[in-house]
Amino acid sequence: MKGRQRETVKGIRALLAGEKRTIARIISAVESEDSEEILEHIFPHSGSAYHVGITGPPGAGKSTLVSAIAKRLLGKRKKVGIIAVDPSSPFSGGALLGDRVRMTDLALDENVFIRSMASRGSLGGLAQATKDVALVLDAAGMDYILIETIGVGQVELDIAQVCDTTVVVLVPESGDSIQAMKAGLLEIADIMVVNKGDREGCERLLTELKFAFEMREQKVGWDYPILKTTATEDEGVEELVVAIESHASYLSKTGRLEDERKKKLLLRIHELIEKRIRFHLKENIMPERDIIKLLDKMYERKLNPYRIAGQIARRIIRLADRRFV
Amino acid sequence: MISKIRVLVGKPGLDGHDRGAKVVAAALRDAGMEVIYTGLHQTCESIVEAAVQEDVHVIGLSILSGAHMTIFPRILKLLRASKAKDIMVIGGGIIPADDMKKLQRIGVHKLFGPGTPTSEIVDWIKDNAVKPKRPTTRKKKSVRKKVKKQVRKKIKKKSKG
Amino acid sequence: MKKEEWYEKSKTCKERNTDFSTVSGVPIKVLYTPDDIADMEHDRDLGYPGEFPYVRGVYTNMYRGRLWTMRQFSGFGTPKDTNRRYKYLLGHGQTGLSVAFDFPTLYGRDSDDSFAHGEVGKCGVAIDSLRDMEVLFDGIPLDRISTSMTINPPAAMLLAMYIVVGEKQNIPAQILTGTIQNDMLKEYQAQKTWIYPPEPSMRIISDILEYCSEHVPKWNTISISGYHIREAGSTALQELAFTLKNGFTYVEHGIKAGLSVDKFAPRLSFFFNSHLDFFEEIAKYRAARRIWARMMREKYRAQDPRSYLMRFHTQTAGCTLTAQQPENNIIRTAYQALSAVLGGTQSLHTNSMDETYALPTEKAAKIALRTQQLLAYESGVAHTIDPLGGSYYIESLTNELEQGAYKYFEKIDKLGGVVRAIDKGFFQKEISRSAYSYQKALEQKTKYHVGVNIFEEDEKAEIEILKISPQVEKVQRSQLKKLKRDRNGKRVREKLLMLRKAASDGENLMPRILDCVREYATLGEMCNTLKEEFGVYHEPIIF
Numbered sequence A: 001m002k003g004r005q006r007e008t009v010k011g012i013r014a015l016l017a018g019e020k021r022t023i024a025r026i027i028s029a030v031e032s033e034d035s036e037e038i039l040e041h042i043f044p045h046s047g048s049a050y051h052v053g054i055t056g057p058p059g060a061g062k063s064t065l066v067s068a069i070a071k072r073l074l075g076k077r078k079k080v081g082i083i084a085v086d087p088s089s090p091f092s093g094g095a096l097l098g099d100r101v102r103m104t105d106l107a108l109d110e111n112v113f114i115r116s117m118a119s120r121g122s123l124g125g126l127a128q129a130t131k132d133v134a135l136v137l138d139a140a141g142m143d144y145i146l147i148e149t150i151g152v153g154q155v156e157l158d159i160a161q162v163c164d165t166t167v168v169v170l171v172p173e174s175g176d177s178i179q180a181m182k183a184g185l186l187e188i189a190d191i192m193v194v195n196k197g198d199r200e201g202c203e204r205l206l207t208e209l210k211f212a213f214e215m216r217e218q219k220v221g222w223d224y225p226i227l228k229t230t231a232t233e234d235e236g237v238e239e240l241v242v243a244i245e246s247h248a249s250y251l252s253k254t255g256r257l258e259d260e261r262k263k264k265l266l267l268r269i270h271e272l273i274e275k276r277i278r279f280h281l282k283e284n285i286m287p288e289r290d291i292i293k294l295l296d297k298m299y300e301r302k303l304n305p306y307r308i309a310g311q312i313a314r315r316i317i318r319l320a321d322r323r324f325v
Numbered sequence B: 001m002i003s004k005i006r007v008l009v010g011k012p013g014l015d016g017h018d019r020g021a022k023v024v025a026a027a028l029r030d031a032g033m034e035v036i037y038t039g040l041h042q043t044c045e046s047i048v049e050a051a052v053q054e055d056v057h058v059i060g061l062s063i064l065s066g067a068h069m070t071i072f073p074r075i076l077k078l079l080r081a082s083k084a085k086d087i088m089v090i091g092g093g094i095i096p097a098d099d100m101k102k103l104q105r106i107g108v109h110k111l112f113g114p115g116t117p118t119s120e121i122v123d124w125i126k127d128n129a130v131k132p133k134r135p136t137t138r139k140k141k142s143v144r145k146k147v148k149k150q151v152r153k154k155i156k157k158k159s160k161g
Numbered sequence C: 001m002k003k004e005e006w007y008e009k010s011k012t013c014k015e016r017n018t019d020f021s022t023v024s025g026v027p028i029k030v031l032y033t034p035d036d037i038a039d040m041e042h043d044r045d046l047g048y049p050g051e052f053p054y055v056r057g058v059y060t061n062m063y064r065g066r067l068w069t070m071r072q073f074s075g076f077g078t079p080k081d082t083n084r085r086y087k088y089l090l091g092h093g094q095t096g097l098s099v100a101f102d103f104p105t106l107y108g109r110d111s112d113d114s115f116a117h118g119e120v121g122k123c124g125v126a127i128d129s130l131r132d133m134e135v136l137f138d139g140i141p142l143d144r145i146s147t148s149m150t151i152n153p154p155a156a157m158l159l160a161m162y163i164v165v166g167e168k169q170n171i172p173a174q175i176l177t178g179t180i181q182n183d184m185l186k187e188y189q190a191q192k193t194w195i196y197p198p199e200p201s202m203r204i205i206s207d208i209l210e211y212c213s214e215h216v217p218k219w220n221t222i223s224i225s226g227y228h229i230r231e232a233g234s235t236a237l238q239e240l241a242f243t244l245k246n247g248f249t250y251v252e253h254g255i256k257a258g259l260s261v262d263k264f265a266p267r268l269s270f271f272f273n274s275h276l277d278f279f280e281e282i283a284k285y286r287a288a289r290r291i292w293a294r295m296m297r298e299k300y301r302a303q304d305p306r307s308y309l310m311r312f313h314t315q316t317a318g319c320t321l322t323a324q325q326p327e328n329n330i331i332r333t334a335y336q337a338l339s340a341v342l343g344g345t346q347s348l349h350t351n352s353m354d355e356t357y358a359l360p361t362e363k364a365a366k367i368a369l370r371t372q373q374l375l376a377y378e379s380g381v382a383h384t385i386d387p388l389g390g391s392y393y394i395e396s397l398t399n400e401l402e403q404g405a406y407k408y409f410e411k412i413d414k415l416g417g418v419v420r421a422i423d424k425g426f427f428q429k430e431i432s433r434s435a436y437s438y439q440k441a442l443e444q445k446t447k448y449h450v451g452v453n454i455f456e457e458d459e460k461a462e463i464e465i466l467k468i469s470p471q472v473e474k475v476q477r478s479q480l481k482k483l484k485r486d487r488n489g490k491r492v493r494e495k496l497l498m499l500r501k502a503a504s505d506g507e508n509l510m511p512r513i514l515d516c517v518r519e520y521a522t523l524g525e526m527c528n529t530l531k532e533e534f535g536v537y538h539e540p541i542i543f
């Protein structure tokens, strides 16, 4: 026990010093295990990184844009952490993570740390551990953390619960804007980007979006920027970075940054409690096989699921009263 | 949450023949691994840096340009410099037998010749990719067991009645 | 016996396999009969050799007039090493040259580039400047051979060097014959040798088309290549469809650049793979001729019949060679060569048995050449034209491939054309999926590869291989250093500046490149100059 703690403390020290191998190791731990002990140690050192989420349909140029944004930030002597999430295969649980391909120009800059994550079954566009991985990068001294979602086109609203600024990227390909509205993407956007500005149809999409935003309820004092970029040519990226910075200063000036981050902490607490309880239930209290034994009787209508669930729950609550709080 | 084997599949050097690399990458994915694919024409430096940041167990390199005697030693050297010697290096491609021997002597873990079934590569990685244990924070097993037993007993009793 | 009766009877016979399909996975029937080609009309769908739609061959008397060109692809080490090999091959009856460049050259990088480290002269010959090209063709009169150069992004530069070597031998560009591959679309799809993004690459290609139609009229300006698409793992149908669609895309670009289609289309040629499945390959070449002729006449309104001719080079499939039991490769290659000849190829490269390991040794290269000579002079297969024409099976496969290709064309059009589909990763995905499912078929043994998943042997066959000494890189670098010292640096800089200007002004690049070449600007210098203007390409989504 002692030895292990010493290990952890040593690790934390290296992490705070920005030692890449250690950062990578701790991220793996956080990704695959219950690592609350480590996270507890890390938490006090976090809170200074600004989180930016980049979401949008696949192929919109998210990775390219992240790379271009990062380059700009590096030019301003900022440290940048990048988390790029790709889907896990629902069949094998494996994943092909290819976002790095877009970021090779950055890879050797010592002020960048790029980590690819597989979603590992999570559905909201991020992986379960994304928040914790961001926390690790935060503590490792990153000024900015850029998070790229999976981009499978479904509802990817998790990103807004992790990031201070959410950038939604669309491209002038058919039906994108409608798709985005359906998916509620516009609701979570703080900044809208139309990428592939070199393509036809770009202006039309911009107009459509402006119209859609006018219809949307305005947050006081924040004028949603709708920007055009060509990520591959580095065009419009400076404007995007400026927009991110002004969103950040808007948030902090109005006190919203603190409010939002507190909200996020509250949410985090809820999540963690749920996670623990769910884990505990599954692992310790409700072994499936015990319930399976009752299935026959339920099937024959000799027992009913409402009654059984009620009983189990009551007992858990009673136990919880004694044990967990 | 489970630990996954993570593998970086890289294509260093100038040749663009990524058929093999991609087939292997897809097979590793289908075997449940997380595969980081770095794309073509990567320098050794960027491959090693990516391997470190992605904390992979294994680097798998496909080299068909004949530059293997330059690239593998360089990768190994860079890994040592990054204190990441424990990341295993394996490779595939057209490598003559005597070069193969030399490479294995300097620390390349395994080389697969042309025509190797992907299942052989999968099995090798599964057998060899083990990471040192990391500290965990799970509650003591004995405590968990006790709680489990208690609850199970009570449920049983009730359902009988 | 009645047809129905025979089918009933055949069903009662037990079959040795549950799956009979081509190597591309196309199911094969137990028997082909007139029913399978009932819709075919001889004059409309087959015609005569040298006549529309050219299914049976592009020339009237085909190999009875002239045999195919035996063109062995080769190059390694320094230009001097390769020059020696060329003379050896020409001395043994080879009739054309085909230059293999090393990787740094293919990517437009000089031997002293950091990226070139370890690769100089390895898979081909290293060419850094006109000086190297002079050595490469030393003592080889350019008016008496045709030369094919497998070069893509820096095609303009290498062609310029060839032209200038001609000038120095007092041979006018007007009579030079040969081919540059210059097919960038398949690079983005399969072979992945790129420098610039697709748009500027297409512009360079248009510049070459325009320049050559005027000044190097006998040169084949693009060799539209399915070879690499197949090597990357595609099926026969994908090879056929993607290659032809690329061809049409070049035609459209030429037309858009203001050229008349008949001015450049006759100089387009093709390059196909010859893979394991004997009949499928033959059908592929035949289908390709028909599709090209039909589309060129009907869709692109070409008038000159030479624009209808799908002339092609073939190389036996490198990816089918095995490191195991390498001598088997001789036989494998021989069958593949036979299907190329029965398919009516205009020129042929037969692989050497040791090519999975390295570049061929002299002996292996000679056996490969002899394989073709055996076909041409002993076997009698070249005595009549398209001997398999009219075979129910071959014709039915030909039709099927043609129809399949049209379906792919439609799909690609829906994606917005080839360049757009590249961007979306369409080809890359199609190809990797085929490659993966073929690999799976091998592992599940529904497809066989002798020596690999059937009739394997334990002992490692050791064969002699050609090793490129690391000395080559040193020699090449020191030569380059010397060149840079000796040439007129100021003039080089001037000419490079003018190249840059032409690039940004939209002026034809060829004359500017020729100027640079004459001053001994290096390949890397020229390519980097254009990079400043055009940027570099990044690979799109991959799997």
Ligand SMILES: Nc1nc2c(ncn2[C@@H]2O[C@H](COP(=O)(O)OP(=O)(O)O)[C@@H](O)[C@H]2O)c(=O)[nH]1
Binding pocket: A056, A057, A058, A059, A060, A061, A062, A063, A064, A065, A102, A151, A195, A196, A197, A198, A199, A229, A230, A231, A232, A233, C423, C538, C539, C540, C541
């Ligand atoms: N024409 C054009 N292509 C772009 C632009 N941005 C990205 N791309 C290309 O779009 C493809 C997908 O980009 P990627 O960043 O991987 O998209 P993601 O899936 O959203 O991460 C790549 O081929 C990029 O090079 C742009 O502004 N213009």
Ligand SMILES: [Mg+2]
Binding pocket: A062, A063, A064, A099, A148
């Ligand atoms: Mg991406």
